[in-house]
Structure formats: structure tokens, C-alpha cells
Amino acid sequence: MAKKIGVFICYCGGNISDFVDVEKIAQEIAHEDDVVRAKTHMFVCSDAAQEEIIREIKERGLEALVIASCSPKLHLETFRRLAQRAGLNPYTYIQVNIREQCSWAHTHNREEATEKALRLVRAGVARARMARPLKPIEIKTIPAALVVGAGITGLRTAVALSDLGLTVHLVEKEKRVGGLLNHLDRLFPYGRQATELIEELRREVERRENIHLYLEAEVTKKTGSVGNFKLTIVGPEGEKEVHVGAVLVATGGNPYVPNPGEYGYGAPGILTLLDFHRLIRDCRGAKRFVFNGHPVRRVVFIYCVGFREKKGHRFCSRYCCAAGVYAGLTLKKDFPQIEQFHLYRDMRTYGSLERLYHQALEEGLVFVRFNETHRPEVLETEEGLTVRVKDELTGGKELAISCDLIVLVTGLEGKEQQKLVDVLKLPVGKDGFFNEIHPKLRPVETVIDGLFITGACQAPKNISESVASGLAAAAKSGVLLLPGKLDLEPQIARVNLQKCSWCGLCAEACPYEAIVKEEIQGKAVARVNPALCKGEGACVPVCPEEAIEVQGYEHQQIKAMIDALCKETA
Amino acid sequence: MKNDERFACMIVGGGIAGLEAAITLGDMGLEVILVEKEASIGGKMILLSKVFPTLDCASCIATPKMAQAANHPRVKIMPYTDVKRVERNAQGTFRVTLNKRPTYVDFNRCTGCGQCEKVCTVGRPDQFQEGLVARKAIYIPFPQAVPKKAVIEKRGLSPCSRKCPVGLRPHAWVALLRAGKVKEAYRRALKDIPFAGTLATLCVGYCEHNCTQRKREGALPIRGLLLFAARKVLGADQPPEIAVENRLSTKVAVLDASPEALTTAYMLARAGAQVSLWGDIYKTGETFFSPHVPEWFWKKELKCLEQVGIEFKKEKPPEIEKLKQTYDLIIHLNPSAQQEQTDNAVLTLPFKAEKTEDLPVVLGKVRAWTQDLLKALEHALPFLEEAKEASSSGGERAVKDLPYSEPPVFWSLSQAQEQARRCLDCGLCCECHQCVEVCPAKAIDFSMVPQEVEVECGAILLATGFKLYDPSKRRTLGYASYPNVLTGMQLDRLLSPTRPYNWLLRPSDGKLPGNIALVLCVGSRDLTGGTRICSRICCMYSIKQAQLIMGALPIAEVTIYYIDIRAFGKGYEEFFTQAEAMGVHFVKGKVSRIEETTNNDLILFYEDLIKGGVKKARHDLVVLATGALPQTEVLKVFKGEAPALDSSSFIEEIDPYLHPGRTNIPGVFVAGAASGPKDIPDTVIHAGATVAHIVAHLKEIGWS
CATH class of the missing domain: 3.50.50.60 (FAD/NAD(P)-binding domain)
Structure with missing residues (x-):
């Protein structure tokens, strides 16, 4: 029986319509069999357009919906919700990507791009024609979460999860909690002592019965999927398996250690920012700023060490400018007589942190801007250290600053933790940090449902920003786990038991280990675990019997789509 | 308006921070009210082109979030609303008074078709296009607006309209003429009063006296403009169409043909009553108008009275008792004292009694308008007064506030428009009613007033964003x-x-x-x-x-x-x-x-x-x-202690290390750029973080 299909095509405010003639597609597609409505909208995703489409679905009694717009990654869920509100089964909605896969890819040939888009939409209509209503798979979720890393982000995130009423397993590979902050002194912007913050959180974690802390422990195995993960924690007390609904990664970043010889690193008197924090913490008690037994009279800070480089780390490590300036302010406060020179490239005390830079200027810290092509040179002489630098702001005048101490203001790089990456299947970006699914839509979520990234493992962040992302991930975990149940995607593999004769090829092909062998009435067949299957389809082409297919992408549908794609019209 | 609605959280500001928080809180099963001062949610982000560093189009990200919030079963969106007062209850919750500003458009009816924008006669800088182009006084904020409804920007009444003693809308006919809508300009004036052109000639012109331009480059010739429209229309020999509201079965008898009685008859007829009038209207014209206005003109204007369906009776009026058998209401300018006291069905001008059972709607409208009619006419129309004195036995002469000068005569539309273009649109919307006539959903409603709504909420999230230097x-x-x-x-x-x-x-x-x-x-x-x-x-x-x-x-x-x-x-x-x-x-x-x-x-x-x-x-x-x-005007509405500001006047986070997004007031949180400038990713994360605080706070105060 013919289905009434509605096709809606998006201008995407020019993103599509600048390169594809969307009106022409609407005209052409209206002639297709079963298409009873074809219309364009400036933004199909806008509320007004959605409401209009819903009205049309109801008024015209549409039975399937095709929207030609952007990638389903962006708006599949948006439009499925639309279909649902209109009383359609959300799986009778088909999205055709004519933006990423057409208009953006073919910006120089409008005619052919239009032709391609038209064919893609025709294929979408062919698929919609056969789309069957599906029911999401409902699973029960476990009201517990696992947090990897007990630095400031992990600790704070654990407390937030516990506040939501979730049980928390907090795993730390070191002997004590606190991570990087254990080694830091006072923190910008208000000078809180790092160790105090950690102590406050440690006590809070200890106080809570629903937080289980595992020290010197590691996550070694993960099975299951969103809402129902099984993770193995290996610690001094042996192995333990925990069941959780979500996993939050808070492993932080790695403080950059300069290469030997980089700005003289390795020589006495040349420290990283981290070393400097330790030094000033020790000296404050002694009330004398002494390094290696020598009193320090002049300190040079060099910024952007190891970052914003053509070779090596291209990215900016974000927090180091403010951290460097604040280290200078701390030094000035405790030891006002010490002279300071800060050699920087761009002073990135962004937002309210600009106040720190101002204060530093007012307090007489000297800032010298250098260009990456004329880097400061560190010379070791018998009298001590000298830094030669071309001051960009005085027309490139060369300064030679003799000093007792050089602080290399270093930032955070991605942590080398291949084991964890493999166990959790974490997406690692080019810069070595973990990648979120979308920086604006879903900034703490990853491509793996139920796996969140928080804090500086995503990118360099300061304390406040790390904690904020931890709290945001805790809130998202709450959304996932507090209702107690979760709907999973029903577009997963299904086995035709008559045809299947268990050869095991599908199980081999599956990257999610979702297929197992099963005996049904004496016959060995493949069985798909719906909680593990992602509907990815690796099993489909390898099956010699065509006994396995992905619901919503059945063989018949794919063939119809190919026919539609290849259909020649006059 | 009292309202017992309770919300776990009130979010102030419908930008990306407010939307993110609203959706997340709603997804967690909490009821949220989102208050937005503009007519659409979306904040600044929806106005951007593409966003760094991925060059995603801003609309593609913000639009679905707006739709998601708007369609969320647990998120209630209040656009065009201000927070008026926030009081902290003893239990740690908040009693919030909201002020829903009048949109003059019924959102339940408006379909966002945009017909009204096309006919509106007042242009305003488009705040959603950063003033680069103009929009109309009635406007849909932008194409992706949520809700996609029109609102009318109106700042009371323009001085000309406000000061008109008979309650006309001079601003309306000026704006209509400016737009070249001559017929509409005259018809608009006739909506409020009969023989508007004649009156324009006779009136001393309070409108002009109060015109803002008077002290700048000279007042607009407002009466002259109306006169121009009236002459143009009447000269064309086509009587203007005058809309009559719902026809009612109410029958009214008017036993007089003085200008006041005619006006009353006209207004009642326009409101839908079936009016019969005894008296010679042309004699009225001769007595009152002829010395000052050309005869062809006032005759044609009087003829317009027939357009609204007034039945003119030439014969002598029957006895009142007899009239009562047929009519529901009798308007008599000179009744006997006894009748006046005892008989509610006979009304005298100005109305002293009303027969509410039969005529609530009509009278409600006309009475308000007519009560001061006599006084107003006396003030505005010195000639009327003089004519009256001449025809009656005298009486006290009203003090004239203003000297009379004859309105100028315009001979061409362009001449008139040149003057009309000088109008400053002081009150913004001019009430020309073009939108009312064109709206297919009958959604325009000028009777709207600000509405106070009281709600109780467990927490408050300030997501008011920033403003630009x-x-x-x-x-x-x-x-x-x-x-x-x-x-x-x-x-x-x-x-x-x-x-x-x-x-x-x-x-x-x-x-x-x-x-x-x-x-x-x-x-x-x-x-x-x-x-x-x-x-x-x-x-x-x-x-x-x-x-x-x-x-x-x-x-x-x-x-x-x-x-x-x-x-x-x-x-x-x-x-x-x-x-x-x-x-x-x-x-x-x-x-x-x-x-x-x-x-x-x-x-x-x-x-x-x-x-x-x-x-x-x-x-x-x-x-x-x-x-x-900083954009922190909302802090003024806090009774008692208000959230503190930092040294740059953004809302202060008291513990940015461990509690980013928390203010000094328990239960009040701040998300996004309201606490300091932030880009979109940082704003979204910050808003997400406040959700964790809000949920923990609600648990602490035992919200259920």
C-alpha cells in the first residue's frame, strides 16, 4: 500500500541554498510517487517550521517524513522528537544530509550539487517508503557512576554526583588524592592554597557513604553500555567489578616538562612553573627566597614554553599566562624586593583575569613582549644566568637581563595513558586531549553514550573551569541515570533465525562484542545483545546467508535507495 | 493575578546559558520557568553568523535548543516578561512576582504569518539587526524566533493622541498619511468620531499644541492632515466604508440631532446597536457647521452617518412611553426631571444612569468615551460653543485654553506626506489599526494591560548575559x-x-x-x-x-x-x-x-x-x-539582600574554585556571561555546572 510521504527541505539560512537549488528539489521531488507534500523552509529546525510541519503531518495524514538538511549527527534527535509530537513513529522519519554531504562539499558547482542533492533526497524517499515503525529498547539504568581520577575535578565531580543521590566509585592511580594540586601553591584569582582545597574535598568525600574511593587503583576492563557498564578496578586489594550507569573521566593533563636545553632547561636556576610553586611554598615559611643556598634578587619568567609552537604543541595552554602572572604577584607579595621580568608573546589573561595583569603592571612587574622569531636566549655565565631578549615594544631593542632564577611558564599537555584509552575507548584528538562530541551542543559528552570527559583531560583549563565541567558532567549523568530507565536506539542488528547457520563471521566482525553464539532448538545461531549493539552494521556484509541486517537499514531498503540514487530522469 | 504555580527553578534570561540550564533541569524531572524580557528566546547567540572555532552556523546550534526548551513538557517559557520582585521565604524558597508586559497580540491566536508587519505604518530600528535596518512597530523578532509571534512595541500614547480631549488618535492618521494611505487615514478617524473632517476644521488642536515637534521645528499640522484626507475621500464621491462591530439586537432611540446626540448615535451604531434618530440633521449642520465649513463638505460627512446604519426619522418623535415598547434605550437630551430620576431606560447626556442588563457591552464602550464628551467638545470646539450660545439662552461660556487658528490646506498628497514624515512616532505604535484589519487570526488586542504573576520557586538562576559597550x-x-x-x-x-x-x-x-x-x-x-x-x-x-x-x-x-x-x-x-x-x-x-x-x-x-x-x-x-x-538590572528586584557584584560589576561567584556559579545568596545561582564574559562553550559548561548546584540546593531545602 502506498504511504503518504512528506518531504521538507532546509535552506539552512544559505548553508545549503547558496550552493544547492532547494526550490528546484522541492519541485522535482513533488512528482515522486507517494510524495504528497514537498516544501522548503529557511530553517527546518526552527520552532515555527517544526510547528508547521507537525500541522501538515496531522492535516494531510502523512505517514512518513523526510527532511533534507544537515547531518543526522546534529539534528536526527530534533526531528525524531518532531515526528513523535506529530503522532508518527520516530523511526519513520528519515534524515537526508544535503549539507555536509552535498552543499558544503560542492561549493563550486551549483548545478551538479543540486543534482546530487536531488538524488540523495530521492533515496531518502525510497527508504522512507519502507520504513517500519520501531520501538526503542528500554533498559534499566544503574544509579551509580565511576569517576576516573581524584584530582580536584574528580573529587568535586564525585561530591556532585553524590549530591544527586548516585553511588560513586572514585578511582585514583596515585597513593593520595589531589593530583596536580598537591604540588601547587596559591591559586589565582583569590590566592586560595591548593592543598587546602584538596583537603576540604578529601574530607567531604570521606564523609559521604555513597562515595567509594580506590587509591593506587586502575580501571582495567569495561563491558556493557550506557546505563549499565561493568568495570573492573584493580587495586592493592585485588580486583573488583563495579556496575555503574555512567563513567566520568577526570584524569587531567600532564604538566609540560621542557626538553633538555629548551631555554636552558636542565641547568641550575631554571625551573618550570610547577617547580616554582614548590619553591615559593617552601621559602615562604623560611621568610627568605633562596635557591640552592643563594638569595634570589631577580627572576625572569618566560611564557609559552612548549606551546604555540610550529613543531610540538601548536595549541595554547590557556591557563599559564594567568598562572605566570599570579606566580609573579605571589612572589611580589611575599618578597617585594625581588625584581621580576616577565617575557611573553601575547598576554592571555582573558576575561576577568585581566585584573591580575593590571595589578601586576601596577605593582611594578616588568613585562617584555617577544616575538616567536626572536626568542629569548638563556646564557649561563660564571656570574650566573642572563636572558637576552628583543623587546618588541621598544622597536626590538635588545635587553640582557642577568638574573638568579628563570621560571619557564609551562602549561598542560595531553596525558599519555594508552591503557585507559583502550579500556574506555576514549576518543583522542590531534592535540592529545580527549574529544567531546560537540564543543557547544554537548561539551562534556563523548561519542560513547554514558562516557563523559571533565576537567583538563579535555583541554587545558584552570581550576574553576575544570570544576565547572565536572559539575556539568555530573548534571548530565543525573539526566541519564536519575529517571531509572533509558531508551536505547532500536536500529540495531537482527538475526533471521531461519537463514542463520552460525559461521561466526558476524561475531568476528563486530567491534562491540555484541554477537554471541546461541543454541535454539538444537540449532546454533547468532544472538545480538541489544544493549551492546550500536547498529553499526559491520556484521551485515560479512554474512554469507544474508541472515543479519540492521533494522531501519534492511537489505530491501538499501537496494531501493541505490535504485533511487541511480535513477535517470529525463 | 495570584498564581499558586510552583517551580523548582526560575531562570532569568533565555540565551544559550538559560536554555542549556532549563533543558538539563527539565530532563532531570524538575519544573522550570524561564523568564525572557524580549519577545523571543535565543539571546545573543541566535543573532550571530557562525561561531568559532568550528565555524558552525550559530542558528544550527541555537535554534534546536530553543525549540527543545519551548517544547519541553517541564519548561515553561515566559517571553516579554520582567521579574518585578523577588522575596526570600523562611523555608529558603523564593516568592517571585513577574510582570508580563502587554504584547497587544494574543499569542494563542497569532500564527506568526507576518501580515501585520507588512501593513504597519510605524518603522523602528530593528534591535535584532543591531539597528542596521528598520522593522515595524508590530514585529516578529526574527525568522527563527521562539515563540514565533508578533508583538506591538508601544509606549503609552503619543502626546497628540493622549491629549486629544475627545480621545481621537491623531498619531494614527498622521502615520497612515505618511504611508500614503489616505482613505485609511480618514476611516481611522471616523472609527472614533463622526464628521471628523468638519471637527478638524473647528477644533483648536490640542494635538498640535502637544506635538513634540512643536518646540523643535514646529508642530505638525495634524488637523490639516486629517482635513486633507477627509476632503480627498469625500471629494472622490465614494462614501468611506465604516466597519460596524457585531450587530446586536439592542434597539436605541435618539430623540435629538445635536452634534452630541449625533455622535452618541453614531458610536452606538458602530458598536452594533440598531439606532433610530429623530431630528433634522441638516438643520444641525446649518446651525453648527455652515458658518465655518463648506456646505458640500459637512453634508457629505453627515451622510456618512447612514453608512453605519442609523435610521433617520423625519416625523415628530412619539411619546416616550410608546417608544419604550419598541426600544431598549432612549437617549433624550432634555428629559423632564421626573423621567430622569425614575427611568433607567431613558439616558441623558452625559450619561447618568445605565441599564446594565440589556446593554452591558455597548454601554461599557460608549460610556467611557461619552462621559466627558460634552466637556471635551466644548473645550475643543469653540465654534460649537458659540453656536450653542446663539441658539440657546446663553449659559456660562467655557474658558478656552487655546486660541483658534485655521488649519492649513494641503492640495497634494506629497505636500501632506512631507509634513507627516516629520512625525517622531513618540508613542511608537500609533494605533492606526491596520494590523487589526489585516490579521486573519483576529489576534490583535489593544486592551491588554501588564499582568502580574506570582510564583514560588526553589532556586533562581540568573542567566542575564551581558550587554555591549x-x-x-x-x-x-x-x-x-x-x-x-x-x-x-x-x-x-x-x-x-x-x-x-x-x-x-x-x-x-x-x-x-x-x-x-x-x-x-x-x-x-x-x-x-x-x-x-x-x-x-x-x-x-x-x-x-x-x-x-x-x-x-x-x-x-x-x-x-x-x-x-x-x-x-x-x-x-x-x-x-x-x-x-x-x-x-x-x-x-x-x-x-x-x-x-x-x-x-x-x-x-x-x-x-x-x-x-x-x-x-x-x-x-x-x-x-x-x-x-555587565547586565545586572535584575538585581534591583531582590528584596532584602541582593546577589553581590564583583569589582567589574558582574555578578560575583563567591567560590569560583569549588562552586563556580554560586552567588552569596543561598539558592541564587549565576550562569554564563552574567558572571563575567564567556564564549559559548564555556557558557554551556558553566550553565551545566549550575544545574548540579541547583539540584543539590533543592535537596538541601527539601523541595518536592
Whole structure:
């Protein structure tokens, strides 16, 4: 029986319509069999357009919906919700990507791009024609979460999860909690002592019965999927398996250690920012700023060490400018007589942190801007250290600053933790940090449902920003786990038991280990675990019997789509 | 209005921060009310072109979030609403009074079709296009607006309309004439009073006396404009159509033909009553109008009374008792004292009694209007008074406030329009009712008034965002005087898919700009104005704009004048180096002064901090990246202790280390740029963080 299909095509405010003639597609597609409505909208995703489409679905009694717009990654869920509100089964909605896969890819040939888009939409209509209503798979979720890393982000995130009423397993590979902050002194912007913050959180974690802390422990195995993960924690007390609904990664970043010889690193008197924090913490008690037994009279800070480089780390490590300036302010406060020179490239005390830079200027810290092509040179002489630098702001005048101490203001790089990456299947970006699914839509979520990234493992962040992302991930975990149940995607593999004769090829092909062998009435067949299957389809082409297919992408549908794609019209 | 609704959280501000928090809280099963002062949610983000560093289109990200919030079963959105008062209860919850501003459009009926915008006669700078183009006084905020409903921007009544003693809307006919709608202008006046043209000739002109232009370049000839419309319409020999509201079965007898009685009859008939009138209207005309107004004119105007269906009876009126058998209401100007006291069905002018059972609707409307009619007419129309004196036995002469002068006569529409164009649209909407006539959903409702709503909520999230520095304060940069100096937000509008000129053109002459300057840190990092802190977003959005310009205009030169390039976020530095590789020029230097050439090009004076020296550069478009300033007006509504501000006047986070987003008041949180400038990813994360705080707080106070 013919289905009434509605096709809606998006201008995407020019993103599509600048390169594809969307009106022409609407005209052409209206002639297709079963298409009873074809219309364009400036933004199909806008509320007004959605409401209009819903009205049309109801008024015209549409039975399937095709929207030609952007990638389903962006708006599949948006439009499925639309279909649902209109009383359609959300799986009778088909999205055709004519933006990423057409208009953006073919910006120089409008005619052919239009032709391609038209064919893609025709294929979408062919698929919609056969789309069957599906029911999401409902699973029960476990009201517990696992947090990897007990630095400031992990600790704070654990407390937030516990506040939501979730049980928390907090795993730390070191002997004590606190991570990087254990080694830091006072923190910008208000000078809180790092160790105090950690102590406050440690006590809070200890106080809570629903937080289980595992020290010197590691996550070694993960099975299951969103809402129902099984993770193995290996610690001094042996192995333990925990069941959780979500996993939050808070492993932080790695403080950059300069290469030997980089700005003289390795020589006495040349420290990283981290070393400097330790030094000033020790000296404050002694009330004398002494390094290696020598009193320090002049300190040079060099910024952007190891970052914003053509070779090596291209990215900016974000927090180091403010951290460097604040280290200078701390030094000035405790030891006002010490002279300071800060050699920087761009002073990135962004937002309210600009106040720190101002204060530093007012307090007489000297800032010298250098260009990456004329880097400061560190010379070791018998009298001590000298830094030669071309001051960009005085027309490139060369300064030679003799000093007792050089602080290399270093930032955070991605942590080398291949084991964890493999166990959790974490997406690692080019810069070595973990990648979120979308920086604006879903900034703490990853491509793996139920796996969140928080804090500086995503990118360099300061304390406040790390904690904020931890709290945001805790809130998202709450959304996932507090209702107690979760709907999973029903577009997963299904086995035709008559045809299947268990050869095991599908199980081999599956990257999610979702297929197992099963005996049904004496016959060995493949069985798909719906909680593990992602509907990815690796099993489909390898099956010699065509006994396995992905619901919503059945063989018949794919063939119809190919026919539609290849259909020649006059 | 009392309202017992309870919400776990009230969110103030429907920008990206408020939306993110609302959706997340709603998804967690909490009831949320989102208050937005504009007519649509979406905040600043929805107005942007593309967003750094991924160059996603802003609409593609913000629009679905707006739709998701609007359709969320647990999120209630209150657009066009202000928070009026916040009081903290003993239990730690908040009692909030909201003020729903009148939209003058019934949102339940409005379909967002936009017909009203086409016919509206008043233009206003479009705040959603950063004032680059005009919109109408009735407007749908922007194409992706949520809700997509029209609102009318109205600031009370214009002085001319407010001061008209008989309650006409002079602003309406001026605006209609300005739009060339002559027939409509006259018809609009007839909506409120009969023989409007005649009255315009006779009136002393309170409207003109109160016209704002009077003290500037001279008042508009408001009466003359109406007279022009009336003569034009009546001269064309086609009686104007006058709309009659719902026909009622009520029958009214009017036993007089004085101007007041005629007016009353007319108003009742327009409201739908079946009116019969005894008396000779042409005699009235001769007595009152003839000495001052051409006969053809007042005769034709009187004839219009027939248009509304008044039945004129030439014979002598029957006895009142007899009339009562047929009519529900009898209007008699000179009843006997006894009748007046005892008989509710007989009304005298001004109305002293009303027969409410039969005539509530009609009387409700007409009474309010007619009560002061006599007095008003006496004040406004000295001739009427004189005629009356002459025809009756005298009486006390009313004191005239204003001297009379004859209204000017216009002979052509262009002559009239030239005057009408001087109107300043003081009250914004002029109530010309063009929208009322065209609206297919009958959604326009001028009777709306501000509505107070009280709700109780467990927590408050302030997501009020930021505002932008007004660069016209820095005169040396010429923003207010040079058309080709824009703000960064304006450039983003020019680059956006819903852009005003449909291309990137410079405003002065519509030329494609070929050499564009982007000037950073205008009103931020600045000790002399704006804010001393850094606005955090301008470096990156300017780099984005530079890339988009180079995409749109491949041969254009783009120069960015900066202090420091702050490309600090994930992927930002790479985005910056990409712009350098594309050929964007980066000049370290602060622009101190801008001058304009005769062809509207601009000369920038700046100190080149690298190469040294004060230099000049010529550009054909200059864009000022203006600083982000605090927008914390909402704090005024807190009774008792209000959330504290930090030293830059943003809402203070009391513990940014462990509790980012928490203010000094338990239960009040701050998300996004309200606590300091933030880009979109940081705002979204910050808003997510406040959700965790809010849920923990609700648990603490035992909210259920």
C-alpha cells in the first residue's frame, strides 16, 4: 500500500541554498510517487517550521517524513522528537544530509550539487517508503557512576554526583588524592592554597557513604553500555567489578616538562612553573627566597614554553599566562624586593583575569613582549644566568637581563595513558586531549553514550573551569541515570533465525562484542545483545546467508535507495 | 493575578546559558520557568553568523535548543516578561512576582504569518539587526524566533493622541498619511468620531499644541492632515466604508440631532446597536457647521452617518412611553426631571444612569468615551460653543485654553506626506489599526494591560548575559557620525544567514568593502571607559569574522588591530594561525582616532607598537569589537539582600574554585556571561555546572 510521504527541505539560512537549488528539489521531488507534500523552509529546525510541519503531518495524514538538511549527527534527535509530537513513529522519519554531504562539499558547482542533492533526497524517499515503525529498547539504568581520577575535578565531580543521590566509585592511580594540586601553591584569582582545597574535598568525600574511593587503583576492563557498564578496578586489594550507569573521566593533563636545553632547561636556576610553586611554598615559611643556598634578587619568567609552537604543541595552554602572572604577584607579595621580568608573546589573561595583569603592571612587574622569531636566549655565565631578549615594544631593542632564577611558564599537555584509552575507548584528538562530541551542543559528552570527559583531560583549563565541567558532567549523568530507565536506539542488528547457520563471521566482525553464539532448538545461531549493539552494521556484509541486517537499514531498503540514487530522469 | 504555580527553578534570561540550564533541569524531572524580557528566546547567540572555532552556523546550534526548551513538557517559557520582585521565604524558597508586559497580540491566536508587519505604518530600528535596518512597530523578532509571534512595541500614547480631549488618535492618521494611505487615514478617524473632517476644521488642536515637534521645528499640522484626507475621500464621491462591530439586537432611540446626540448615535451604531434618530440633521449642520465649513463638505460627512446604519426619522418623535415598547434605550437630551430620576431606560447626556442588563457591552464602550464628551467638545470646539450660545439662552461660556487658528490646506498628497514624515512616532505604535484589519487570526488586542504573576520557586538562576559597550561614547572613533563604522555585532549580522542587506555591503553606499579594519578592545581592557577587564570573546570573533569576510569577498584585505591576541581555548590558537595563513593582517596597535574622507572611507590613526610610530591607514569599512559589559538590572528586584557584584560589576561567584556559579545568596545561582564574559562553550559548561548546584540546593531545602 502506498504511504503518504512528506518531504521538507532546509535552506539552512544559505548553508545549503547558496550552493544547492532547494526550490528546484522541492519541485522535482513533488512528482515522486507517494510524495504528497514537498516544501522548503529557511530553517527546518526552527520552532515555527517544526510547528508547521507537525500541522501538515496531522492535516494531510502523512505517514512518513523526510527532511533534507544537515547531518543526522546534529539534528536526527530534533526531528525524531518532531515526528513523535506529530503522532508518527520516530523511526519513520528519515534524515537526508544535503549539507555536509552535498552543499558544503560542492561549493563550486551549483548545478551538479543540486543534482546530487536531488538524488540523495530521492533515496531518502525510497527508504522512507519502507520504513517500519520501531520501538526503542528500554533498559534499566544503574544509579551509580565511576569517576576516573581524584584530582580536584574528580573529587568535586564525585561530591556532585553524590549530591544527586548516585553511588560513586572514585578511582585514583596515585597513593593520595589531589593530583596536580598537591604540588601547587596559591591559586589565582583569590590566592586560595591548593592543598587546602584538596583537603576540604578529601574530607567531604570521606564523609559521604555513597562515595567509594580506590587509591593506587586502575580501571582495567569495561563491558556493557550506557546505563549499565561493568568495570573492573584493580587495586592493592585485588580486583573488583563495579556496575555503574555512567563513567566520568577526570584524569587531567600532564604538566609540560621542557626538553633538555629548551631555554636552558636542565641547568641550575631554571625551573618550570610547577617547580616554582614548590619553591615559593617552601621559602615562604623560611621568610627568605633562596635557591640552592643563594638569595634570589631577580627572576625572569618566560611564557609559552612548549606551546604555540610550529613543531610540538601548536595549541595554547590557556591557563599559564594567568598562572605566570599570579606566580609573579605571589612572589611580589611575599618578597617585594625581588625584581621580576616577565617575557611573553601575547598576554592571555582573558576575561576577568585581566585584573591580575593590571595589578601586576601596577605593582611594578616588568613585562617584555617577544616575538616567536626572536626568542629569548638563556646564557649561563660564571656570574650566573642572563636572558637576552628583543623587546618588541621598544622597536626590538635588545635587553640582557642577568638574573638568579628563570621560571619557564609551562602549561598542560595531553596525558599519555594508552591503557585507559583502550579500556574506555576514549576518543583522542590531534592535540592529545580527549574529544567531546560537540564543543557547544554537548561539551562534556563523548561519542560513547554514558562516557563523559571533565576537567583538563579535555583541554587545558584552570581550576574553576575544570570544576565547572565536572559539575556539568555530573548534571548530565543525573539526566541519564536519575529517571531509572533509558531508551536505547532500536536500529540495531537482527538475526533471521531461519537463514542463520552460525559461521561466526558476524561475531568476528563486530567491534562491540555484541554477537554471541546461541543454541535454539538444537540449532546454533547468532544472538545480538541489544544493549551492546550500536547498529553499526559491520556484521551485515560479512554474512554469507544474508541472515543479519540492521533494522531501519534492511537489505530491501538499501537496494531501493541505490535504485533511487541511480535513477535517470529525463 | 495570584498564581499558586510552583517551580523548582526560575531562570532569568533565555540565551544559550538559560536554555542549556532549563533543558538539563527539565530532563532531570524538575519544573522550570524561564523568564525572557524580549519577545523571543535565543539571546545573543541566535543573532550571530557562525561561531568559532568550528565555524558552525550559530542558528544550527541555537535554534534546536530553543525549540527543545519551548517544547519541553517541564519548561515553561515566559517571553516579554520582567521579574518585578523577588522575596526570600523562611523555608529558603523564593516568592517571585513577574510582570508580563502587554504584547497587544494574543499569542494563542497569532500564527506568526507576518501580515501585520507588512501593513504597519510605524518603522523602528530593528534591535535584532543591531539597528542596521528598520522593522515595524508590530514585529516578529526574527525568522527563527521562539515563540514565533508578533508583538506591538508601544509606549503609552503619543502626546497628540493622549491629549486629544475627545480621545481621537491623531498619531494614527498622521502615520497612515505618511504611508500614503489616505482613505485609511480618514476611516481611522471616523472609527472614533463622526464628521471628523468638519471637527478638524473647528477644533483648536490640542494635538498640535502637544506635538513634540512643536518646540523643535514646529508642530505638525495634524488637523490639516486629517482635513486633507477627509476632503480627498469625500471629494472622490465614494462614501468611506465604516466597519460596524457585531450587530446586536439592542434597539436605541435618539430623540435629538445635536452634534452630541449625533455622535452618541453614531458610536452606538458602530458598536452594533440598531439606532433610530429623530431630528433634522441638516438643520444641525446649518446651525453648527455652515458658518465655518463648506456646505458640500459637512453634508457629505453627515451622510456618512447612514453608512453605519442609523435610521433617520423625519416625523415628530412619539411619546416616550410608546417608544419604550419598541426600544431598549432612549437617549433624550432634555428629559423632564421626573423621567430622569425614575427611568433607567431613558439616558441623558452625559450619561447618568445605565441599564446594565440589556446593554452591558455597548454601554461599557460608549460610556467611557461619552462621559466627558460634552466637556471635551466644548473645550475643543469653540465654534460649537458659540453656536450653542446663539441658539440657546446663553449659559456660562467655557474658558478656552487655546486660541483658534485655521488649519492649513494641503492640495497634494506629497505636500501632506512631507509634513507627516516629520512625525517622531513618540508613542511608537500609533494605533492606526491596520494590523487589526489585516490579521486573519483576529489576534490583535489593544486592551491588554501588564499582568502580574506570582510564583514560588526553589532556586533562581540568573542567566542575564551581558550587554555591549556603546562606542558612540568614544567620539574620536566616529561610530555615531560615520556610516561605515560598525560594531562587531553589526558585522556579525551582515555575515549572518538572516542578514539585513543579503550581502556584506558597507552602509554608506552599498559598495562591497575591499579593505576592512577590525579594531579590538573598544571599551574593554580600557581604563577610560567601558570596562577594564578583557571581554574574552572579541579576539576570537574578530578572527572568525576575518575568515568569513575572506570567504565572502575573496579579494578583500582584512586587518585586525589588537593589543594581545587571546586565542586561549580548545582549537583557538590553531584557528588564529589559520587566519594568519589565510592572509589576515595583524597589527599590534591601539586605534586612537578615526576620520572620514569625502567618499566615506575612513582613516585610522594608530600607533604601530611593533614597527613604532604613529601611522595612518585607509579602510573602507571599520568594525569596532566592543566590550562586554555587565547586565545586572535584575538585581534591583531582590528584596532584602541582593546577589553581590564583583569589582567589574558582574555578578560575583563567591567560590569560583569549588562552586563556580554560586552567588552569596543561598539558592541564587549565576550562569554564563552574567558572571563575567564567556564564549559559548564555556557558557554551556558553566550553565551545566549550575544545574548540579541547583539540584543539590533543592535537596538541601527539601523541595518536592
